[in-house]
Amino acid sequence: MNQPGKTPAGQYKGVSYFNGGLFSEIQPIELTRRELEFLEAASLQDWNKIRPAIFGNIFEGTANEDERHTYGIHYTSEADIMKIVRPTISRYWEEKIEAAKNIGELNQLQLELQGYTVLDPACGSGNFLYVAYQELKRIEQLLLSKISQRRKSKNEQMQMSFVTPKQFYGMDINPFAVELARVTLMIARKVAIDKFNLTENPLPLDSLDDNIVCQDALFSDWVKADAIIGNPPFLGGKHLRINLGDDYIDKVFKQYSKVKDSVDFCAYWFRLAHENIEEKGRAGLVATNSISQGKSRVAALDYITHNGGYIHEAISTQPWSGEAKVHVSIVNWCKQKPDQYYLDDHQVSQINSSLQSHIDVSIANKLKANKNKSFQGVIPVGKGFILTEEQVNSWINKDAKNEDVLKLFSMGSNLAKNPHGQPDRWIIDFNNMSLEDASDYSLPFEHIKLTVKPDRDNNRDKKAKQFWWKFLRHRPEMRKVIKDLSCYFTVPRVSKWAIFIPASLTWLPGDLNIVIASDDFYILGILTSNIHRLWIKVQSSTLKGDTRYTPKTCFETFPFPQNPTSEMVNNIRKIMIQLHDYRTQQMEKKQWGITKLLY
Numbered sequence: 001m002n003q004p005g006k007t008p009a010g011q012y013k014g015v016s017y018f019n020g021g022l023f024s025e026i027q028p029i030e031l032t033r034r035e036l037e038f039l040e041a042a043s044l045q046d047w048n049k050i051r052p053a054i055f056g057n058i059f060e061g062t063a064n065e066d067e068r069h070t071y072g073i074h075y076t077s078e079a080d081i082m083k084i085v086r087p088t089i090s091r092y093w094e095e096k097i098e099a100a101k102n103i104g105e106l107n108q109l110q111l112e113l114q115g116y117t118v119l120d121p122a123c124g125s126g127n128f129l130y131v132a133y134q135e136l137k138r139i140e141q142l143l144l145s146k147i148s149q150r151r152k153s154k155n156e157q158m159q160m161s162f163v164t165p166k167q168f169y170g171m172d173i174n175p176f177a178v179e180l181a182r183v184t185l186m187i188a189r190k191v192a193i194d195k196f197n198l199t200e201n202p203l204p205l206d207s208l209d210d211n212i213v214c215q216d217a218l219f220s221d222w223v224k225a226d227a228i229i230g231n232p233p234f235l236g237g238k239h240l241r242i243n244l245g246d247d248y249i250d251k252v253f254k255q256y257s258k259v260k261d262s263v264d265f266c267a268y269w270f271r272l273a274h275e276n277i278e279e280k281g282r283a284g285l286v287a288t289n290s291i292s293q294g295k296s297r298v299a300a301l302d303y304i305t306h307n308g309g310y311i312h313e314a315i316s317t318q319p320w321s322g323e324a325k326v327h328v329s330i331v332n333w334c335k336q337k338p339d340q341y342y343l344d345d346h347q348v349s350q351i352n353s354s355l356q357s358h359i360d361v362s363i364a365n366k367l368k369a370n371k372n373k374s375f376q377g378v379i380p381v382g383k384g385f386i387l388t389e390e391q392v393n394s395w396i397n398k399d400a401k402n403e404d405v406l407k408l409f410s411m412g413s414n415l416a417k418n419p420h421g422q423p424d425r426w427i428i429d430f431n432n433m434s435l436e437d438a439s440d441y442s443l444p445f446e447h448i449k450l451t452v453k454p455d456r457d458n459n460r461d462k463k464a465k466q467f468w469w470k471f472l473r474h475r476p477e478m479r480k481v482i483k484d485l486s487c488y489f490t491v492p493r494v495s496k497w498a499i500f501i502p503a504s505l506t507w508l509p510g511d512l513n514i515v516i517a518s519d520d521f522y523i524l525g526i527l528t529s530n531i532h533r534l535w536i537k538v539q540s541s542t543l544k545g546d547t548r549y550t551p552k553t554c555f556e557t558f559p560f561p562q563n564p565t566s567e568m569v570n571n572i573r574k575i576m577i578q579l580h581d582y583r584t585q586q587m588e589k590k591q592w593g594i595t596k597l598l599y
Contacts, residue, residue, distance in 0.1 A: 004204075020186055020205025047187075051078065076231045076286060077321040080330065081131045084284035087313040087332040087342070089118065089132055089227050092282060093139045103150045109143060114162045119225035119276075121217040121269060122232045123170030126181030129212075130188045132229060136163045137192040161200045165189050169223045170212040182208045218252060218268055222276040231286040232269035234326060237262035237295065241460075263296040264288055270300035270331075274309055277335065284332035289317040291329050292355040293540065301353035304333055312338035315345075316355040329355055354538050366557055372481060373517045374555035376493065377410070377509030379473035380427065381464055384451025387426040395443045405429055405441050410503065412492035412512035420584070421490070421501045429508055430469050432476060438469045445469065473511070481517040489516040489524055498536045500527045502580065516555065521580070525572035526560055 002023040007015045031039065093113070100106045116136070120128045140163045165185045172178050190202045222228075240249050240262055253259075256268060266287045273283040290296045305311065315330040341348050341357070348357035380386075386409065395402045409427035418424060428448060430438040439445045448469050456468035464472050482488045487502040493512045500516065502524070509515050516527065526532055539554045561568075 016203045018203060018205055019207060021182070021207040021209045022186075022205065076127060078127070078131060080286065080321055080328075081128055083315060083330045084229050084286065084332060085128070085132050085135050088229055088282045088284035090135045090139065092227075093136075094142070097139070097143050097146055100146070103147065106143065106147045106150060110147070110162065113140060113143060115167075116163075116227075117167050117169065117223065117225040118227045118229065119169045119171075119223050120230040121171050121222060121228065121273070122230045123172050123181045123212065124174075124177050124231070126170060126184035126212070128229050128231065129168045129170055129181060130184050132227070133163075133165065133168055133185060133188040134192055134195075136167075137161075137196060139163075141196050161193075161198050165206045165208060166211060168208075168211060169225060171215045171217045171220060171222075172212075173214065173216050175214050178212050178214045181212045185212070217272065219255065222272065224276060224278065226278070226281050228273040228277055228281070228283040229285070230269070232266035234288050235265035236288075236290070237264055240265060259299045261295045261299070263299040264290050267291065267296045267300040271303050274304045274307065274333070279335050282332070282334040284330070287329050287331065289327045289329045291331065292316065292353065297353055301331065301355070305353045308335050309333045310335070310337055311351040311353070311355070312340070313342040314351055314355050316343065331355070356538055367559065369560070370555055370558065372477065375475060375478035375481075375509075375515045375517065377478070377511050377513040377515060378429075378471045378475050379511040381459070381472040382448075382452035382455055382468075384448055384455075385428050385471070387428060389424075389426060392426045398443065399441075402441055402444060405431075405438075405444055407508040408504075408506055409510055410490070410507040410513050411510045412494055415490060415492045415501065415513065416495055416499075421503060423507055427508060427510075429471070429474075431474055431479070432470065435469060478509075478515055478517070482515065485517065485519040487519045489518060489527060490514060491516075491527075498527075498533055500524060514555075520573065521576040522569045522573040524580075525576045528576075532558060 001015065001018040004017050004019075006017070007013050096109055097106070100109055113136070118129065118132045118136070120126075120132075123129060140161065165188065168185060170178070170181050172181065185208060186205045189206070192198070193200060193202055235243060240252075252268070256271070259267070259271070264287065266285070270285060270287070270291065273285060277283050287300075291300050301311070311331060311333045313332040315328075317327045317329055320326045320328050341351050343351050343355065343357050351357060387406070392406050395406065405428055407427055407429045408423040409425045410421070410423045411425065414423045414425075415421040428444045430441075430444075430448075438448075453468045456464050459465055461472065482505065485505065487504060488509075489500045490503045490509060490513050491498055491500045493514050502519075503509070503513075503515075516523065518524075535558050536554050539557065
């Protein structure tokens with residue numbers, strides 16, 4: 001199979017030259033009789049019906065769950081692949097062929113198609129390349145058919161083929177995936193020959209050793225392709241070091257120093273794809289829907305739209321078709337201004353980096369007037385900090401001064417579910433006390449020493465180890481600003497609805513609380529207005545269907561009404577106080593389900 005010509009004699013007489021790099025190195029495989037029977041049965045199947053998804057299943061099946069999670073390995077369904085291949089490749093060529101006015105322009109397109117290249121920089125098993133190859137072969141036939149019609153005669157060129165697997169490129173860090181992608185593309189050629197009744201000989205196979213390569217896309221030179229497509233690895237910014245290690249992530253941060261924060265891993269592929277397409281090039285990638293939100297949006301889609309890119313077709317969010325329990329976005333963009341834009345299968349006037357057609361928050365700036373008024377609550381890091389009410393009462397009964405460090409602890413669930421948002425948990429809070437001062441509260445201190453310190457000793461954060469009796473983030477700035485207020489306003493950080501409520505200063509807000517440092521009901525009126533809800537929706541990130549409120553982007557960038565009249569302020573303040581009082585009365589009547597909609 002690795003020798004030119006046909007085998008002249010022996011058991012394999014007449015077998016054609018395969019090549020393709022598959023047989024350049026022979027790997028002996030020991031098979032049992034039963035395994036040989038399976039192999040024989042497989043060889044007798046009709047492989048004309050092969051679909052690319054089988055290779056994704058094979059690839060994903062070879063990796064254990066930890067490996068899939070670490071590297072974000074998830075194969076993409078053919079339906080979702082087409083949501084990228086069609087806008088980025090197919091429609092682009094269909095429009096060019098349709099616009100061609102004469103045989104000369106069609107012949108020029110034939111030459112362009114012959115040199116057209118496609119790259120998948122995270123190719124996995126090669127599903128994207130397979131679908132893209134099939135589509136380009138269909139485009140090839142469409143072009144030849146139009147040439148034939150222009151010549152008004154039967155055209156022998158219809159049997160010709162000039163699109164080859166050599167025009168397709170891929171990269172992946174997994175050696176098995178690379179081998180599988182090469183085989184996938186080789187099979188794609190045979191499938192296309194049968195599908196379009198081409199007369200070209202499927203053998204010898206194309207050697208794709210230089211096309212599909214085992215490399216890290218973040219540190220390799222990319223082929224300058226006309227189209228870049230794919231599904232980069234899904235891995236949230238907070239999980240990068242845990243999954244990929246400090247050394248690798250330090251190397252990434254050094255290489256991409258302009259990306260200031262830990263962002264979704266796939267954001268780097270978006271930046272590189274934009275940098276590696278030419279003026280007429282196009283790109284389409286799948287990502288988790290955080291790509292249009294917060295820091296990931298700034299690093300990826302803002303970078304594209306601020307550097308000559310136009311998002312021309314996108315799916316803002318949809319459930320992932322694979323096993324991963326995530327919502328994804330599908331983004332297609334180019335560098336030449338498009339004539340039409342399609343968002344979520346509807347034609348729109350434009351698409352911004354938030355994958356919206358209306359509000360563009362990528363140009364929002366932080367406002368000095370809003371600074372130091374919005375905070376995320378404390379981050380304890382240690383389950384031992386949390387107490388039951390019984391423990392609290394017992395410790396206070398034994399030593400009344402323990403009340404100084406035992407606080408009602410407000411989290412997202414109590415704000416969303418309990419009347420008035422009343423917390424139902426307690427927490428030990430040594431705030432910024434020294435070790436000596438904290439040890440004066442013997443029962444709480446010994447409890448923390450027993451239940452928190454062992455975990456903190458194994459924590460990667462040096463500060464967490466050294467100051468094990470304190471919260472990892474005790475938010476001194478927040479405490480300072482709210483201590484002289486009569487109350488503060490708060491909202492769950494993760495929730496379907498942004499419902500702000502007044503909170504007592506006796507509650508210690510946790511990290512799933514967002515605190516607005518104000519007790520002015522005029523501010524509450526603005527926070528609950530429709531325009532602010534819309535602002536939250538486009539500025540926040542999401543977790544599946546829930547909004548993740550981010551104070552640094554939501555509140556600090558929101559332009560409050562400038563120079564409102566005193567009458568307007570007072571009217572809003574009165575209305576909100578009346579609503580709050582009415583809601584409180586209804587709470588006391590246990591009509592929470594009806595009146596929570598008032599805010």
